[in-house]
Amino acid sequence: KDAGALTVIGLGPMGRAMAAAYLHKGYQVTVWNRTPEKAAQLIEKGVVLAPDITAAVKANELLIISLTEYATMYSVLEPAKAELKGKTIVNMSSDSPGTVAAAADWAANLGAYFLSGGIMVPPPYIGQEGPEIYTFYSGKKTIFDRYQAVLSVMTATDFRGEDPRLAMLYYQGLLDYMYASVAGLLHAIALMQSAGITAAAFEPYLHNFMQFMPVLLAESATSRETDERTYSGAENNMVMLRAGTEHVLKASREAGINTTLPEMIFNLSDAAVAQGFGKSGINSLIEVLRKPVM
Ligand code: NDP
Numbered sequence: 001k002d003a004g005a006l007t008v009i010g011l012g013p014m015g016r017a018m019a020a021a022y023l024h025k026g027y028q029v030t031v032w033n034r035t036p037e038k039a040a041q042l043i044e045k046g047v048v049l050a051p052d053i054t055a056a057v058k059a060n061e062l063l064i065i066s067l068t069e070y071a072t073m074y075s076v077l078e079p080a081k082a083e084l085k086g087k088t089i090v091n092m093s094s095d096s097p098g099t100v101a102a103a104a105d106w107a108a109n110l111g112a113y114f115l116s117g118g119i120m121v122p123p124p125y126i127g128q129e130g131p132e133i134y135t136f137y138s139g140k141k142t143i144f145d146r147y148q149a150v151l152s153v154m155t156a157t158d159f160r161g162e163d164p165r166l167a168m169l170y171y172q173g174l175l176d177y178m179y180a181s182v183a184g185l186l187h188a189i190a191l192m193q194s195a196g197i198t199a200a201a202f203e204p205y206l207h208n209f210m211q212f213m214p215v216l217l218a219e220s221a222t223s224r225e226t227d228e229r230t231y232s233g234a235e236n237n238m239v240m241l242r243a244g245t246e247h248v249l250k251a252s253r254e255a256g257i258n259t260t261l262p263e264m265i266f267n268l269s270d271a272a273v274a275q276g277f278g279k280s281g282i283n284s285l286i287e288v289l290r291k292p293v294m
Pocket residue numbers: 009010011012013014015033034035038066067068069072075076092093094095119120121122123
């Protein structure tokens with residue numbers, strides 16, 4: 001075991017996958033978790049369970065953190081604060097970019113180095129390779145460079161910049177899209193199932209329809225139009241789309257399923273028309289989304 005040594009703090013599904021990946025590559029892995037029982041299988045394979053958080057921090061220079069959110073890091077590390085000087089904390093947990101910036105300051109005040117990571121795959125993909133398997137990082141470039149090879153054991157790395165918020169911004173940007181898409185997808189399935197049509201029967205149509213998503217992004221110029229703030233409505237204007245979203249809402253009401261999501265989409269379209277984008281295309285919705293709700 002001479003690949004290197006590190007500490008993993010937090011043994012949810014993600015932390016366990018990380019510890020296992022490092023172990024597999026020959027690293028000496030020390031772990032700590034609030035519920036120590038979760039380390040049982042890892043211990044069998046050779047991971048060392050630290051008796052307390054201070055021992056976990058003292059054990060290695062590199063501390064990889066995988067907790068539910070950033071607030072948890074403060075409470076977990078509190079007893080070991082004095083030991084953090086000179087350590088590198090790589091926090092792979094989810095939170096808001098502002099929260100990450102505050103954590104970077106907190107670490108700097110303790111004399112610790114700090115990187116934030118936003119992992120774009122679920123636990124089974126940790127330690128695997130593929131174009132969609134990567135993690136966003138941000139923080140001091142010199143620190144990232146020092147540990148890049150070690151971090152690459154988990155997934156490929158994509159360094160976004162020195163502003164500590166960047167990794168989390170890209171991460172939440174993609175998750176923002178994912179949560180809304182998954183909710184939309186499941187709502188559509190609920191609508192079909194309410195009429196006795198199974199998801200399996202609907203799936204080929206969904207799959208086919210999804211081929212339009214990259215087309216939407218590329219050919220109807222979502223990127224260009226939203227950057228330039230000019231929205232062509234030649235082929236589909238917001239007045240038509242407002243009616244269209246109302247029809248999905250009506251279909252959902254008729255089906256007796258939850259209408260929160262279609263109501264939201266209809267309200268957004270309604271606001272776009274009210275704000276003067278009736279003749280603009282679907283991308284003009286972003287003008288409504290850019291502002292807080294009045
Ligand atoms: P879990 O929420 O299952 O794991 C949470 C970890 O945080 C556990 O170690 C848990 O300890 C610990 N924890 C939670 N609250 C406290 C507390 N108050 N005090 C001490 N420890 C606490 O998350 P995952 O392992 O799934 O994910 C970890 C992070 O990675 C999250 O931020 C998640 O958003 C992110 N992520 C997860 C992905 C996934 O698919 N799972 C994908 C990409 C990112 P205990 O075991 O004692 O409960």
